[in-house]
Amino acid sequence: MTNQSDFCECAMCGFKWRQGQDGDHSCARILRTRVVELKAWKESAQAVLDEIDLQAIGKELGVKLGDPIGPAILPGIRAIKACTVFQSTRGL
Numbered sequence: 391m392t393n394q395s396d397f398c399e400c401a402m403c404g405f406k407w408r409q410g411q412d413g414d415h416s417c418a419r420i421l422r423t424r425v426v427e428l429k430a431w432k433e434s435a436q437a438v439l440d441e442i443d444l445q446a447i448g449k450e451l452g453v454k455l456g457d458p459i460g461p462a463i464l465p466g467i468r469a470i471k472a473c474t475v476f477q478s479t480r481g482l
């Protein structure tokens with residue numbers, strides 16, 4: 391009689407085997423394919439990030455040298471929008 395705890399499952403491919411009898415199971419081909427996919431994803435994500443001039447944005451928002459720019463972007467946009475709305479309601 392076997393129960394579920396006697397079995398192991400590969401987290402990568404779902405292959406199941408009885409504990410101690412994993413034999414020649416290998417996910418190497420799946421992992422190589424996954425690495426290729428992730429490298430392509432990283433390159434496309436990096437290309438998108440490279441289009442954003444964070445230094446120039448930080449300079450426009452008055453972010454101090456060494457402070458992170460990313461967290462300042464949304465508050466900066468909101469401040470600019472609030473200022474624009476204020477000016478338009480005053481007819482400026």
Ligand SMILES: [Zn+2]
Nearest residue numbers: 400402403417
């Ligand atoms: Zn596997």
